[in-house]
Amino acid sequence: MTIREFKMPDVGEGLTEAEILKWYVQPGDTVTDGQVVCEVETAKAAVELPIPFDGVVHALLFEEGTTVDVGQVIISVQTAAGAAAEAPVQEAAPAAAVAAPVAAEPEEPAAAARQPVLVGYGVSTASTKRRPRKAAAGAPAQNGTAPAAPAAPVLPAVPAQPTGERPLAKPPVRKLAKDLGIDLAAVVPTGDGGVVTREDVHAAAAAAIAPQAVSAEVPAAAPAAAPAVQAAEVPASERETRIPVKGVRKVTAQAMVGSAFTAPHVTEFITLDVTRTMKLVQELKDDPDLAGLRINPLLLIAKAVLVAIRRNPDVNASWDEAAQEIVLKHYVNLGIAAATPRGLIVPNIKDAHAKTLGELSTSLSELVATARDGKTSPADMQNGTITITNVGVFGVDTGTPILNPGESAILAVGAIKLQPWVHKGKVKPRQVTTLALSFDHRLIDGELGSRFLADIAAVLEHPRRLITWS
Structure with missing residues (x-):
């Protein structure tokens, strides 16, 4: 079995890093020379990356939404004959987490639905401090065990509703939904043109957490107490949203x-x-x-x-x-x-x-x-x-x-x-x-x-x- 690695290329004159926006392949998929395997966002543009050889995807080494330095390996491909049949399931399992519905960042809006407008700009007052990068999806911990899951509790994800269409939302709203564990496909949009707004995401989050809070704190025989639970103060961690400055x-x-x-x-x-x-x-x-x-x-x-x-x-x-x-x-x-x-x-x-x-x-x-x-x-x-x-x-x-x-x-x-x-x-x-x-x-x-x-x-x-x- 031969494993070939594809590294993040410099897709634009001296750029040092790019963010993986979307994977178009998963472990076990067959790829051919010149096939687009992912879309990345550099500091200047979104670019599709073709792979330069044939084979079967062995592992995706970074999750969608991860910023990767130029020269780092992002995908490995098994190129030996019969690789599709020989690829062990356990080797693909860590990378499969990349495609998990809850963890993956929602896709970009459909091209036909995007409506750019011509605008002016001013000096941004946002911080330019780089956010911590996510660990590679397939990277083992130093002690040989799998990385521990984060201890911080998150809101339960709203079940996805397979409508076949990509939800429309601005990048900050997408990030908010991802942080709160909300699937944009399940959010009812109220913005112009069917765009999901920040308020829509917060409403979905409140709807998702309310039943859990009621079932945990209120006896089944006392449903009348539910409004008091729903009216509880918003946790301090939800009073502000931090948006990484990138791209x-x-x-x-x-x-x-x-x-x-x-x-x-x-x-x-x-x-x-x-x-x-x-x-x-x-x-x-x-x-x-x-x-x-x-x-x-x-x-x-x-x-x-x-x-x-x-x-x-x-x-x-x-x-x-x-x-x-x-x-x-x-x-x-x-x-x-x-x-x-x-x-x-x-x-x-x-x-x-x-x-x-x-x-x-x-x-x-x-x-x-x-x-x-x-x-x-x-x-x-x-x-x-x-x-x-x-x-x-x-x-x-x-x-x-x-x-x-x-x-x-x-x-x-x-x-x-x-x-x-x-x-x-x-x-x-x-x-x-x-x-x-x-x-x-x-x-x-x-x-x-x-x-x-x-x-x-x-x-x-x-x-x-x-x-x-x-």
């Missing part, structure tokens, strides 16, 4: 703190009438030549930013601290801040400056679809030059966004609202929004930043300039 959230927090205290930020604002742009959006939607393309205000805002960069090329730059040089970029990798179930990411459209309106629309659609599926690669989030963040989708008027590290500027787009506006000497209802531009004052002075923001506004007020200024 995208950890990197975002570190990057934003670094950016905020490295680049001298300046933010300028402008309020403008975008009624003509909104009319153009509708006209483009009705254009048969653009049928099948996603046409929305963000598309024209992105195009306006590209036109303004062409008129003010010095804004598209970066600061080289080591060389003490300003690096002017003759290309635009346009970042779009996106909030996904995994957290905030900023993928960028490579060479956006060279794309037609139709090509830019296609690229934006692909960016959103990839983020929705949680498949944005590390390469898609590298080498951005300038970013757009649309906080208006939440009804927010504007904000003061923090620069994506290494970039010169970020534009926040506020909500577009019908407001009274002086138009041609009369007060009329017009579509109005506010733009906020944050920029690195080492690269962009007040004059350049003001001209750049004014040019963006001018294009959106009179979108024919998309042609005359191009």
